Amino acid sequence: MSLELKILGSNSAAFAHNRHHTSQFLRIQNTYFLIDCGEGTQLLLKKNKIKLSRINHILISHLHGDHYYGLIGLISTMHLFGRKATLCIYGPPMLADIITLQLKASNTRLSYDIDFKQWTPDEQELIFENNHMTVTTFPMNHRIPCSGFLFREKPKKRRINKEVVDSMLTPIQVMALKNGEDALDMDGNVLYENKLATLPPRPSRAYAFCSDTQYLPDLAEVVKDVDLLYHEATFTEDMAERAELTYHSTARQAAELANNANVGKLLLGHFSTRFRELAPVLNEALEVFPRSVLANEGESFTID
Amino acid sequence: MSLELKILGSNSAAFAHNRHHTSQFLRIQNTYFLIDCGEGTQLLLKKNKIKLSRINHILISHLHGDHYYGLIGLISTMHLFGRKATLCIYGPPMLADIITLQLKASNTRLSYDIDFKQWTPDEQELIFENNHMTVTTFPMNHRIPCSGFLFREKPKKRRINKEVVDSMLTPIQVMALKNGEDALDMDGNVLYENKLATLPPRPSRAYAFCSDTQYLPDLAEVVKDVDLLYHEATFTEDMAERAELTYHSTARQAAELANNANVGKLLLGHFSTRFRELAPVLNEALEVFPRSVLANEGESFTID
Numbered sequence: 001m002s003l004e005l006k007i008l009g010s011n012s013a014a015f016a017h018n019r020h021h022t023s024q025f026l027r028i029q030n031t032y033f034l035i036d037c038g039e040g041t042q043l044l045l046k047k048n049k050i051k052l053s054r055i056n057h058i059l060i061s062h063l064h065g066d067h068y069y070g071l072i073g074l075i076s077t078m079h080l081f082g083r084k085a086t087l088c089i090y091g092p093p094m095l096a097d098i099i100t101l102q103l104k105a106s107n108t109r110l111s112y113d114i115d116f117k118q119w120t121p122d123e124q125e126l127i128f129e130n131n132h133m134t135v136t137t138f139p140m141n142h143r144i145p146c147s148g149f150l151f152r153e154k155p156k157k158r159r160i161n162k163e164v165v166d167s168m169l170t171p172i173q174v175m176a177l178k179n180g181e182d183a184l185d186m187d188g189n190v191l192y193e194n195k196l197a198t199l200p201p202r203p204s205r206a207y208a209f210c211s212d213t214q215y216l217p218d219l220a221e222v223v224k225d226v227d228l229l230y231h232e233a234t235f236t237e238d239m240a241e242r243a244e245l246t247y248h249s250t251a252r253q254a255a256e257l258a259n260n261a262n263v264g265k266l267l268l269g270h271f272s273t274r275f276r277e278l279a280p281v282l283n284e285a286l287e288v289f290p291r292s293v294l295a296n297e298g299e300s301f302t303i304d
Numbered sequence: 305m306s307l308e309l310k311i312l313g314s315n316s317a318a319f320a321h322n323r324h325h326t327s328q329f330l331r332i333q334n335t336y337f338l339i340d341c342g343e344g345t346q347l348l349l350k351k352n353k354i355k356l357s358r359i360n361h362i363l364i365s366h367l368h369g370d371h372y373y374g375l376i377g378l379i380s381t382m383h384l385f386g387r388k389a390t391l392c393i394y395g396p397p398m399l400a401d402i403i404t405l406q407l408k409a410s411n412t413r414l415s416y417d418i419d420f421k422q423w424t425p426d427e428q429e430l431i432f433e434n435n436h437m438t439v440t441t442f443p444m445n446h447r448i449p450c451s452g453f454l455f456r457e458k459p460k461k462r463r464i465n466k467e468v469v470d471s472m473l474t475p476i477q478v479m480a481l482k483n484g485e486d487a488l489d490m491d492g493n494v495l496y497e498n499k500l501a502t503l504p505p506r507p508s509r510a511y512a513f514c515s516d517t518q519y520l521p522d523l524a525e526v527v528k529d530v531d532l533l534y535h536e537a538t539f540t541e542d543m544a545e546r547a548e549l550t551y552h553s554t555a556r557q558a559a560e561l562a563n564n565a566n567v568g569k570l571l572l573g574h575f576s577t578r579f580r581e582l583a584p585v586l587n588e589a590l591e592v593f594p595r596s597v598l599a600n601e602g603e604s605f606t607i608d
Contacts, residue, residue: 014381015347039377040344043319063409065380069373073343076369077318094409101405105367105398107448144411 010269021066041070060091062146121145140213153204215253220260232270255288269295314573325370345374364395366450425449444517457508519557524564536574559592573599
């Protein structure tokens with residue numbers, strides 16, 4: 001599994017119907033991200049048996065409380081448990097001020113460093129990169145500065161076809177084949193031709209997180225062909241006016257975006273408390289985009 | 305019932321063993337107080353079926369997260385539900401700054417007013433008074449400014465003894481008797497002698513909340529004879545050194561205070577996460593003060 005997403009909470013505004021505020025835990029290969037952190041997220045991490053030591057990167061989409069009020073509590077608990085590793089927090093302007101003021105008020109000097117990385121609202125920005133993946137922000141259209149996040153694996157190397165390659169290769173020969181070149185012998189002659197001795201790379205996976213936003217049709221270009229798209233679906237079409245007024249989307253709009261972007265699967269979330277049952281949300285999306293599912297708390301979505 | 309206290313949470317530091325952070329809901333006659341507000345308090349209020357509209361006064365003892373991280377979420381939820389009534393919040397310096405900064409970051413203009421009342425650390429201070437009761441702060445000895453709270457009913461009026469008074473009284477005659485005077489007839493003659501026609505006032509109740517603090521023997525004077533004393537008991541005596549180092553108390557110390565102050569009942573709380581079972585905490589207190597009980601989540605304590 002190259003990508004695994006666990007939904008910790010997906011309700012909007014107030015807690016309701018046993019649904020908690022937005023938070024997701026994402027693994028891409030061996031890198032872990034906590035995305036948003038509503039009040040009580042640390043309890044949901046505990047419930048889902050996710051070790052706090054796994055979390056080195058926390059991304060906050062915007063400063064409405066249902067997306068970050070649990071952050072200071074999580075930071076404090078990590079401190080109580082004696083964390084040493086630096087914690088990277090990616091968020092909008094003012095987030096660092098809020099956390100810093102609260103730590104000052106409690107006269108807390110954390111047992112670890114926080115590296116605040118402030119993204120720039122209204123821009124697409126590369127905020128994280130390692131050997132195998134990148135994270136890029138993209139602007140949402142919400143009442144306050146809000147960013148979506150695009151997690152994308154880098155192109156992978158070609159794979160050696162063991163049915164063809166039956167001799168021991170040197171590390172240089174292996175590297176050459178994986179990089180798309182032929183493997184040469186000591187005299188410089190072609191030992192294995194690349195196109196015969198290798199298989200195409202495994203696909204690079206991508207996940208896009210879009211919360212909260214008015215419907216942005218142009219987003220289809222940004223999230224084109226991602227394997228997994230999370231998009232807020234706070235309302236259904238009968239409340240389309242209210243969605244526009246409050247800078248949120250309907251399930252149908254989320255599905256239209258998924259359809260236009262040709263994504264692998266659409267996860268619907270950020271449900272309004274007015275929905276006790278979520279079937280109307282799902283059904284509305286399914287009419288437009290059949291690979292729609294609800295981002296229900298506690299569920300995992302993996303891409304192999 | 306003149307006084308009813310509901311324990312919402314009573315664990316210290318991190319969540320553990322299904323125990324939540326400090327919060328209590330207190331009713332004295334028809335006035336309601338929320339005392340401290342750890343993360344997730346709004347969920348505990350919901351679980352305990354306490355209507356948010358009941359809460360007009362919130363007291364925060366100090367700015368360690370386990371005592372106030374749930375406040376901003378509660379404030380936000382009250383706003384989402386369209387609250388109109390002014391909310392009075394009593395807390396130490398910096399609390400108003402923290403809340404105000406978070407509301408500014410979310411560009412929220414609340415549907416109601418908050419009246420921040422900042423108490424002065426290191427002083428006893430009357431912070432609330434109405435016709436029937438007062439609330440006074442008193443200094444704790446903790447790592448940061450921290451106050452205890454003393455809730456005290458005012459002296460009540462004498463009660464008319466209906467077995468003696470068998471005639472209809474005018475409002476003036478009733479008032480005279482309740483105020484300890486004789487009831488006179490229209491000619492100014494004594495109709496009912498007070499000492500014969502009245503019963504003593506019902507007792508005035510008092511509740512003292514002490515969290516978090518090093519053991520302060522002198523506190524016995526402040527909380528003398530209260531009906532109910534909540535005192536933190538983070539540790540037991542085998543960890544007395546750690547208690548002193550971290551400005552906390554042991555169960556034995558809490559019980560000694562209760563004994564010296566001759567209180568009606570001692571509630572032990574703010575349990576360390578190291579106690580999965582709380583029997584050692586209770587047993588240690590019981591050796592000194594037999595009217596000790598654990599402030600377990602969800603339990604109510606009433607004084608009739």
